[in-house]
Amino acid sequence: MNFVRRYLIPRLISYFLVIFVGITIVFIVPRLSPIDPVQQMINTITTMGTYMDPQAIEKLTETLKDLYGLRGSLWQQYLNFLGRFIKGDFGPSFFRFPVPVSKLIADSLPWTVGLLSVSTFLSWLIGNILGGICGFFYQKKWARFLENTAMVIRPIPYYIFALILLLIFGYFLKILPIAGGFSIGTTPSFSLRFIADLVKYALLPLLSMMTLGIAVTLQSMRLIVQNILREDFIVFAKAGGVKNRTLLFKYVIRNAMLPQITGLALSMGQIFGGALITEIVFSYPGMGTLLYNAINTGDYNLIMGITAISIVGIATFILIIDLLYPLFDPRIRYR
Amino acid sequence: MPILKSENLKSFYILDIYGKKHVIQAVNGVSLEVEESEIYGIAGESGCGKSTLVRVLYGMIEPPLSLIDGNVFYKRNGEFISIFTLPEEELRKLRWEFISYIPQGSMNILNPVIKIIDSFWDFIGAHISKDEKEKMEHSLFEFFKMLGLPSKTLYAYPHQLSGGMRQRVIVALATFLNPKIIIADEPTTALDVVAQRGVIQLLKSIQSFLNNTIILVTHDMGVHATISDRIGIMYAGNIIEEAKTEEIYEDPLHPYTQYLIKSLPKIGDKSYKVSVPGTPPSLANPPSGCKFHPRCNYAMEECKLYVPKFVEVKPKHKVACFLYSKEVDS
Numbered sequence: 003m004n005f006v007r008r009y010l011i012p013r014l015i016s017y018f019l020v021i022f023v024g025i026t027i028v029f030i031v032p033r034l035s036p037i038d039p040v041q042q043m044i045n046t047i048t049t050m051g052t053y054m055d056p057q058a059i060e061k062l063t064e065t066l067k068d069l070y071g072l073r074g075s076l077w078q079q080y081l082n083f084l085g086r087f088i089k090g091d092f093g094p095s096f097f098r099f100p101v102p103v104s105k106l107i108a109d110s111l112p113w114t115v116g117l118l119s120v121s122t123f124l125s126w127l128i129g130n131i132l133g134g135i136c137g138f139f140y141q142k143k144w145a146r147f148l149e150n151t152a153m154v155i156r157p158i159p160y161y162i163f164a165l166i167l168l169l170i171f172g173y174f175l176k177i178l179p180i181a182g183g184f185s186i187g188t189t190p191s192f193s194l195r196f197i198a199d200l201v202k203y204a205l206l207p208l209l210s211m212m213t214l215g216i217a218v219t220l221q222s223m224r225l226i227v228q229n230i231l232r233e234d235f236i237v238f239a240k241a242g243g244v245k246n247r248t249l250l251f252k253y254v255i256r257n258a259m260l261p262q263i264t265g266l267a268l269s270m271g272q273i274f275g276g277a278l279i280t281e282i283v284f285s286y287p288g289m290g291t292l293l294y295n296a297i298n299t300g301d302y303n304l305i306m307g308i309t310a311i312s313i314v315g316i317a318t319f320i321l322i323i324d325l326l327y328p329l330f331d332p333r334i335r336y337r
Numbered sequence: 338m339p340i341l342k343s344e345n346l347k348s349f350y351i352l353d354i355y356g357k358k359h360v361i362q363a364v365n366g367v368s369l370e371v372e373e374s375e376i377y378g379i380a381g382e383s384g385c386g387k388s389t390l391v392r393v394l395y396g397m398i399e400p401p402l403s404l405i406d407g408n409v410f411y412k413r414n415g416e417f418i419s420i421f422t423l424p425e426e427e428l429r430k431l432r433w434e435f436i437s438y439i440p441q442g443s444m445n446i447l448n449p450v451i452k453i454i455d456s457f458w459d460f461i462g463a464h465i466s467k468d469e470k471e472k473m474e475h476s477l478f479e480f481f482k483m484l485g486l487p488s489k490t491l492y493a494y495p496h497q498l499s500g501g502m503r504q505r506v507i508v509a510l511a512t513f514l515n516p517k518i519i520i521a522d523e524p525t526t527a528l529d530v531v532a533q534r535g536v537i538q539l540l541k542s543i544q545s546f547l548n549n550t551i552i553l554v555t556h557d558m559g560v561h562a563t564i565s566d567r568i569g570i571m572y573a574g575n576i577i578e579e580a581k582t583e584e585i586y587e588d589p590l591h592p593y594t595q596y597l598i599k600s601l602p603k604i605g606d607k608s609y610k611v612s613v614p615g616t617p618p619s620l621a622n623p624p625s626g627c628k629f630h631p632r633c634n635y636a637m638e639e640c641k642l643y644v645p646k647f648v649e650v651k652p653k654h655k656v657a658c659f660l661y662s663k664e665v666d667s
């Protein structure tokens with residue numbers, strides 16, 4: 003009961019507060035910009051040479067204002083915006099008019115979330131275990147080797163990996179597909195065949211992102227472990243002859259994981275923005291590509307939709323991790 | 338009959354700071370003999386090398402600490418064995434069964450994310466077989482009862498216990514396998530007076546019950562007065578005086594010891610405590626000759642040049658000071 007009152011409720015409140023504030027900012031920022039999207043649209047149309055009489059322009063302006071949610075006082079616009087946000091309605095997209103933004107997002111989101119949640123989580127897990135082992139056996143040669151490898155990999159931009167992997171597996175060995183999310187001609191379904199197909203297409207993007215992800219996590223984990231090793235409870239456990247395996251997993255890694263869990267929440271939340279470059283290199287139909295197109299075409303509704311989804315995503319992941327955290331750290335569970 | 342002894346033990350921290358080598362002579366030629374079933378106290382001001390000494394006595398020498406010279410012997414089955422020649426695994430087995438060690442800084446000495454009982458089995462389980470473990474589960478609760486510790490503390494997490502309770506649990510953990518020797522480094526320092534007494538009484542009752550040998554490190558001379566049988570006074574990496582507790586308090590010989598004893602508050606005494614004048618010596622660059630000479634009121638010419646030898650000047654009372662013996666340490 004105490005837990006609900008002192009832990010759960012404050013977190014739920016802050017969750018909704020963060021989303022509310024974030025959404026409000028999404029509403030405000032475009033309105034601060036000197037660019038008037040309606041005027042811009044009309045300019046685009048007229049500069050393309052289409053003649054429009056003033057009446058038609060008047061009419062078009064009204065329609066556009068409607069679509070952009072720009073009608074009425076600022077306050078009315080805001081209330082409207084909030085109401086539509088709750089329903090998941092961000093208006094129509096412009097670069098794919100009149101497809102609703104929510105439909106575009108719904109099409110891209112599963113690809114991105116599927117790809118990125120797997121790669122983020124796996125690289126977090128593997129990176130932490132490797133980093134833990136590296137930090138624990140810091141005196142061993144192979145640990146030093148692993149660490150140096152991570153150090154070399156880290157500054158390389160991940161699209162370089164993407165290109166290298168693409169060249170090796172796609173062009174030379176020709177064992178993995180070079181582009182797309184699934185084979186052309188197959189229809190998405192829950193059959194084993196289709197899933198195998200998905201995995202095959204996801205493998206290269208996964209590998210290219212995970213290599214870097216693992217290297218980054220490995221390095222930060224190794225640093226944390228190095229500090230943990232100096233803690234009194236490790237010295238005591240060593241003095242007590244606790245077995246190395248127990249020491250490594252139950253004493254070192256379990257404690258070093260705690261700060262890393264927060265990091266996981268943050269990077270899991272970020273996946274809603276997509277992984278632009280990977281998606282472009284592999285022509286993966288995800289959120290990154292969508293956002294890229296939205297920005298390129300000045301598609302306000304779409305940008306706002308994607309931003310809003312990202313805010314909800316990050317906040318939700320942080321909430322989930324916050325709620326799970328007590329399972330890992332008894333100091334928070336019992337206060 | 339000694340159960341643990343060291344001979345000319347030297348152990349230094351070797352640090353590499355921006356490519357420059359720093360050597361901290363934390364233990365610098367300690368020879369001592371700890372008798373079976375006694376409580377041997379080690380005292381001295383902060384930074385004089387007490388913790389380092391007991392760590393070396395326990396055989397825990399990890400970089401940057403390294404063994405320079407000397408030896409440590411444990412007596413097992415009537416024979417002295419040198420611990421530095423033992424294989425790693427042998428040494429690990431000796432721990433907790435033959436000798437256990439409670440390091441300094443005991444507030445965070447237990448894994449914060451597991452229950453006390455899990456810590457117990459991680460420690461104890463590493464030294465016994467699975468069958469034995471099953472039998473011991475019952476005796477663990479008995480043991481806690483005997484020590485007057487509530488058995489529900491076993492199911493608590495470390496942060497749920499008070500400092501005093503945690504420290505008593507740790508003492509229980511270190512003594513459960515009935516080791517011959519227990520090394521306790523400042524077990525009471527972080528505690529308030531009441532909790533201190535609880536821990537001291539626990540140590541004492543375990544010792545009188547199980548007859549173990551205890552090496553107790555604390556800079557608190559009051560604690561030594563209540564529990565230690567014999568005391569070694571440490572200064573700048575060396576033991577500079579050693580005698581029975583009463584002897585040390587009644588007839589301290591070394592000028593440094595005299596300051597330590599004088600600094601003890603006495604009941605009804607309202608005067609300020611006398612502290613040792615001057616600053617503690619740097620162990621990276623210790624003074625020549627007798628390391629105490631820059632702070633000593635009796636310092637003579639020879640004190641700056643030669644190191645006084647640690648010799649027995651009264652029965653069972655050793656001191657290293659030219660006021661009592663002109664013997665020079667080579």
Ligand SMILES: Nc1ncnc2c1ncn2[C@@H]1O[C@H](COP(=O)(O)OP(=O)(O)OP(=O)(O)O)[C@@H](O)[C@H]1O
Binds near residue numbers: 382390441556
């Ligand atoms: N890990 C380390 N690396 C480098 N120097 C160290 C290390 N630990 C201790 N020292 C140095 O070695 C010397 C002896 O330290 P030690 O901890 O043994 O003293 P101590 O007598 O136990 O002091 P205290 O009463 O404060 O616990 C000090 O000068 C200290 O700065």
Ligand code: SF4
Binds near residue numbers: 634
């Ligand atoms: S040897 Fe000299 S300097 Fe050292 S304690 Fe004795 S009198 Fe003082």
Ligand SMILES: [Mg+2]
Binds near residue numbers: 387388389522
């Ligand atoms: Mg110490």
